[in-house]
Amino acid sequence: MTLRIYNTLTRKKEDFVPLAPPAVNMYVCGITPYDESHVGHGRAYVVFDTIRRYLEYCGFRVKYVQNVTDVDDKIINKSRELGIDSSVLATKFTQSFLDEMDKLNVKRADIYPKATEHIPEMIRWISGLVERGIAYQLADGVYFSVEKFPGYGQLSHRKPADNEAGARVGVDSAKKNPFDFALWKTAKAGEPSWESPWGLGRPGWHIECSAMSTKYLGEQFDIHGGGMDLEFPHHENELAQTEALTGKRPWVKYWLHNGFVTINKQKMSKSLGNFFTLKDIFSKFDPMVVRFFFLLTHYRSPINYSDSEIIAAGEGLNKIKQFISEIEFLIEHSTHEAPPLEVADMEEELTAFRDKFRAAMDDDFNTAGALAAIFELMKYCRQALAEGEREAGCLRLMRDVVVELTSVLGINLGSGKSQVVSGELIEELIDRRMSAKKDKDYKKADEIRQQLLQMGIIIEDTPQGTRWKTQT
RNA sequence: GGCGCGGUACCCAAGCGGCUAAGGGAACUGUCUGCAAAACAGUCAUUCGGCGGUUCGAAUCCGCCCCGCGCCUCCA
Numbered sequence: 001m002t003l004r005i006y007n008t009l010t011r012k013k014e015d016f017v018p019l020a021p022p023a024v025n026m027y028v029c030g031i032t033p034y035d036e037s038h039v040g041h042g043r044a045y046v047v048f049d050t051i052r053r054y055l056e057y058c059g060f061r062v063k064y065v066q067n068v069t070d071v072d073d074k075i076i077n078k079s080r081e082l083g084i085d086s087s088v089l090a091t092k093f094t095q096s097f098l099d100e101m102d103k104l105n106v107k108r109a110d111i112y113p114k115a116t117e118h119i120p121e122m123i124r125w126i127s128g129l130v131e132r133g134i135a136y137q138l139a140d141g142v143y144f145s146v147e148k149f150p151g152y153g154q155l156s157h158r159k160p161a162d163n164e165a166g167a168r169v170g171v172d173s174a175k176k177n178p179f180d181f182a183l184w185k186t187a188k189a190g191e192p193s194w195e196s197p198w199g200l201g202r203p204g205w206h207i208e209c210s211a212m213s214t215k216y217l218g219e220q221f222d223i224h225g226g227g228m229d230l231e232f233p234h235h236e237n238e239l240a241q242t243e244a245l246t247g248k249r250p251w252v253k254y255w256l257h258n259g260f261v262t263i264n265k266q267k268m269s270k271s272l273g274n275f276f277t278l279k280d281i282f283s284k285f286d287p288m289v290v291r292f293f294f295l296l297t298h299y300r301s302p303i304n305y306s307d308s309e310i311i312a313a314g315e316g317l318n319k320i321k322q323f324i325s326e327i328e329f330l331i332e333h334s335t336h337e338a339p340p341l342e343v344a345d346m347e348e349e350l351t352a353f354r355d356k357f358r359a360a361m362d363d364d365f366n367t368a369g370a371l372a373a374i375f376e377l378m379k380y381c382r383q384a385l386a387e388g389e390r391e392a393g394c395l396r397l398m399r400d401v402v403v404e405l406t407s408v409l410g411i412n413l414g415s416g417k418s419q420v421v422s423g424e425l426i427e428e429l430i431d432r433r434m435s436a437k438k439d440k441d442y443k444k445a446d447e448i449r450q451q452l453l454q455m456g457i458i459i460e461d462t463p464q465g466t467r468w469k470t471q472t
Numbered sequence: 473g474g475c476g477c478g479g480u481a482c483c484c485a486a487g488c489g490g491c492u493a494a495g496g497g498a499a500c501u502g503u504c505u506g507c508a509a510a511a512c513a514g515u516c517a518u519u520c521g522g523c524g525g526u527u528c529g530a531a532u533c534c535g536c537c538c539c540g541c542g543c544c545u546c547c548a
Contacts, residue, residue: 375495
């Protein structure tokens with residue numbers, strides 16, 4: 001079974017064949033750090049992190065680059081508002097973003113290039129485009145001429161002519177075509193600016209991605225990702241600039257776009273004001289539950305955010321955690337090893353579920369299907385447990401496969417025993433409750449249960465003794 | 473106006489031409505239990521927005537219609 005990926009460029013699922021396997025170079029559009037990150041950012045980066053993890057699981061060596069747009073209108077306005085330097089603002093929110101990503105168990109990118117640290121590269125790019133007559137200069141900056149690039153529209157499948165009827169584009173009459181976009185913006189008073197052949201100014205938004213992605217990943221690379229809203233105009237423009245200058249096609253082999261997080265079915269965005277920051281959400285919910293919630297839906301579909309859906313997702317995740325802690329408890333209390341032959345049998349049984357997991361992921365990263373495979377795997381294991389499977393080798397295998405598959409999805413199950421109170425105290429109370437139970441002093445036993453509950457500990461009696469876990 | 477996505481049980485959500493329409497949550501019944509909890513067993517869509525069509529066969533393909541959403545302006 002080969003990995004198939006939906007490519008926005010062709011609007012089809014295609015077999016994934018990287019340019020130079022096992023290397024896979026991927027670039028994902030990052031944030032503009034002028035405010036706290038919201039749930040939509042969380043979903044986007046969890047999606048691409050999961051894709052990256054799966055590619056690595058398949059044996060690819062992934063180089064992952066994610067830019068930081070640290071100079072643009074929003075940053076300039078916000079820093080002016082706050083009376084601080086734009087670089088201070090950008091640094092602050094970049095850090096805050098990385099902290100939130102850590103909580104979501106998003107692996108760090110290999111490189112986080114910043115726009116402001118690549119001005120010379122961008123100037124070179126713009127110069128190149130001007131020299132070739134693809135870009136032209138106006139009073140307020142340098143523009144890319146979409147008419148000079150016949151391939152314009154190939155990604156978003158729209159032709160400049162199509163949109164004229166909409167009349168919502170460009171009021172800038174000086175531009176030759178309403179779709180022409182700024183490569184360089186002439187500085188206005190008080191803005192951060194850099195020297196260039198076109199005077200003081202700053203780069204336009206799109207050029208940074210062309211300059212930085214190709215600098216770190218080469219003039220052609222495998223995967224370029226981002227939110228659906230970036231497809232047009234951002235990615236279309238990036239593509240136009242890059243192919244116009246390098247002449248190499250395709251610049252990017254696979255374009256991936258994730259669906260939005262919605263609130264009451266409407267896109268969550270800063271401009272609509274209907275967004276939740278990750279900080280808000282994490283004050284109410286475990287970030288791992290939020291990640292799990294995202295993965296319950298295919299990455300290209302919209303996902304509607306609501307507290308009740310997060311809670312429902314939390315119950316599902318809990319089931320997996322419960323399974324692991326139960327297995328671990330049984331391993332601790334297991335008295336004998338399994339014969340190798342039996343372990344081999346178990347291995348074979350479990351492989352069927354691993355295959356199912358992979359088949360789902362191979363089909364355009366169907367995480368919902370992959371999760372279903374994990375639940376089915378657990379169901380199988382539980383039945384074996386119910387039939388009396390107690391041999392350590394088999395138990396370990398069950399645990400290992402579940403942990404293996406969940407970790408491919410970046411779901412960290414934790415140790416399950418990260419409590420504040422000491423384990424000794426808990427064990428002590430459990431022992432006392434056990435003796436109370438032996439004496440049929442159920443009143444006292446229940447009191448101890450209550451006491452533990454107040455410490456956030458839930459206990460469960462099993463034939464192998466009493467287990468405990470922290471309240472969630 | 474142009475381009476595009478989606479409507480599957482009470483909720484979420486896979487499936488995209490043919491095995492009994494995955495899986496999760498909620499609910500209900502039973503087993504187990506001092507009580508719990510967890511787990512296990514069972515129940516929960518003769519049907520996939522509607523109407524036609526293609527086909528031996530359609531949730532899956534085609535047409536029309538209804539509804540919801542996105543992009544075309546900064547946006548993950």
